[in-house]
Amino acid sequence: MRRRTGIKLWLLVMLCLTLPAAVLIPAPATAAQDSSKAARVLLVYDSLGVDTPAAGNIETLQRLLLSLGATVTTVASDAYKPEMAEDYAKLITVCNTEDLCGAITHDIAAIAGGWLHIGPNPPEALRGMLALQTETAGRQSLKLSVGGLSEDHIFINRLPYIAKWKGETYGQMTSSEFQAPFAVSAGGYAYVPYFESGNLSELAVAYVLRTWLGVEAPTQSYLLIRGITPFIDLDKLEALSEQLYNAGIPFLVSVSPLFNNTDYPAMQRYLAALQAVQSHNGSVLVQVPTPTSAGQDSSVLKTQMDGFLNHLAEAGIAPLGMTGDVKRAQVKEGREAGFAFSDTTILFANESGGTTGQTEAVQPFAASPYAISAKVLLQISRENKLWPTFPVNLAVTFDWFENDASQEEAVREAAGSWLPFADFKSETHSLSSSAHKAESRSGALLLDGRPADLQERAEPEVQAPVVTQPEQKVTFHALFSVQSRILIVLIITTLMLFAVFLLIGYRLYKRKYYKSGGGL
Numbered sequence: 436m437r438r439r440t441g442i443k444l445w446l447l448v449m450l451c452l453t454l455p456a457a458v459l460i461p462a463p464a465t466a467a468q469d470s471s472k473a474a475r476v477l478l479v480y481d482s483l484g485v486d487t488p489a490a491g492n493i494e495t496l497q498r499l500l501l502s503l504g505a506t507v508t509t510v511a512s513d514a515y516k517p518e519m520a521e522d523y524a525k526l527i528t529v530c531n532t533e534d535l536c537g538a539i540t541h542d543i544a545a546i547a548g549g550w551l552h553i554g555p556n557p558p559e560a561l562r563g564m565l566a567l568q569t570e571t572a573g574r575q576s577l578k579l580s581v582g583g584l585s586e587d588h589i590f591i592n593r594l595p596y597i598a599k600w601k602g603e604t605y606g607q608m609t610s611s612e613f614q615a616p617f618a619v620s621a622g623g624y625a626y627v628p629y630f631e632s633g634n635l636s637e638l639a640v641a642y643v644l645r646t647w648l649g650v651e652a653p654t655q656s657y658l659l660i661r662g663i664t665p666f667i668d669l670d671k672l673e674a675l676s677e678q679l680y681n682a683g684i685p686f687l688v689s690v691s692p693l694f695n696n697t698d699y700p701a702m703q704r705y706l707a708a709l710q711a712v713q714s715h716n717g718s719v720l721v722q723v724p725t726p727t728s729a730g731q732d733s734s735v736l737k738t739q740m741d742g743f744l745n746h747l748a749e750a751g752i753a754p755l756g757m758t759g760d761v762k763r764a765q766v767k768e769g770r771e772a773g774f775a776f777s778d779t780t781i782l783f784a785n786e787s788g789g790t791t792g793q794t795e796a797v798q799p800f801a802a803s804p805y806a807i808s809a810k811v812l813l814q815i816s817r818e819n820k821l822w823p824t825f826p827v828n829l830a831v832t833f834d835w836f837e838n839d840a841s842q843e844e845a846v847r848e849a850a851g852s853w854l855p856f857a858d859f860k861s862e863t864h865s866l867s868s869s870a871h872k873a874e875s876r877s878g879a880l881l882l883d884g885r886p887a888d889l890q891e892r893a894e895p896e897v898q899a900p901v902v903t904q905p906e907q908k909v910t911f912h913a914l915f916s917v918q919s920r921i922l923i924v925l926i927i928t929t930l931m932l933f934a935v936f937l938l939i940g941y942r943l944y945k946r947k948y949y950k951s952g953g954g955l
Contacts, residue, residue, distance in 0.1 A: 477523040484531035491632040502805040508796045524548030549623035555595040564624040566601035581606030583823035586635040595628045641826040655857040662835035664691040669708040680715035682850040685858035689758040692743035706750040718859040723759035723773030733772035744868035753873035753882040755864040777866035804828035
């Protein structure tokens, strides 16, 4: 009896222990699904704002969202259907042309996940949720401040601003006529009246997006040199690497691939310069060609990129990721061909024009710092000497320098900016080609599982290429050498014979003269 009672008691205890576990097991999966859904954003815009101050802001939004880990689907207002919003937890509407704003928000009902509107004429749903009242200012100079950063003399032609609101505010816009918050949000709804690329509003919108998307990860900033090709002055590249190394600044370079004539001395010189970059604490990223360049077939591009990455690895160079235009990353075939080697990518603004609407969702990369020009960032003022924490990982970019003066000035600006540049190798990144794998772990750079040869020396040696002369040239040289020797011998022999004949003639003439009774 006691044994039976003990068994029942044991079963009761086990049942009590397993019931909570059964209830809790599905919770992580549900949370993961909700988190995945929360990161999916539908971006609807009325126009690209070509030839207006708003030009480029749609593309900038795409890059910001991808850098913050969101999956982005971009749709033009004329292709938008009201039921599309039902598949997304987050919606962003952008009005770049005031006359077209109504076409975006007319049929959109309030959605539970979150709605951010950028530009004039905020929809009624947001007005109600945020108790918004807006007014419009004419042409004037504006001061924008946010997160301890500020920029003066931002000129605007026509600007809606927030007069009354309810909720959390971000930043401040100040002019001679008004003072208003840059943005306001509450309960998943947010409104940003002004956004243009090329000034502080880029980062100001990033602060709003970070909170709106619920991103909490810490951020870092990196120094990136763009435009490294085999055709630049490679000695200047090595000198720049040494200057940054001596200044204690870790850096990245975006290098263009070389697909043809890889056995030429120029390619060996290119690899030697990249070895110098790596030896001076530089990290190498490989640029994916723009969609307008040659070799657009996806399979051909992937094979070419793979071959170049193998060349780098065989030279001891360990690239940690890719760079490229956002347009290339939006196209599935181009993304699979150019960016398939690494999940670390820095996206640049399109060189070949504005973006287009994408019906397919664009997935974020595991690591994708937001590229911002050093010219844009360094024109921003800050309250203290130290920079505040940025809302997103930044890649502060310098384009390749045309002369020594601009290069030295850029190094001085970077060293004196107090920007907290991080070492890219301190994070986990990896890149795999068909034959090799490069990766970084906690500051260590590995190539095929072994430490890469960083060769920590100020002036890495460059092995001079050995050029073999063609056989035909060697043969002609030998032939001409033999002919020269023969001619010299013939000339000397002729001169000696001439001297002998001259001596003989002189003797015969002298003897004949004596016989004839003449005298000397």
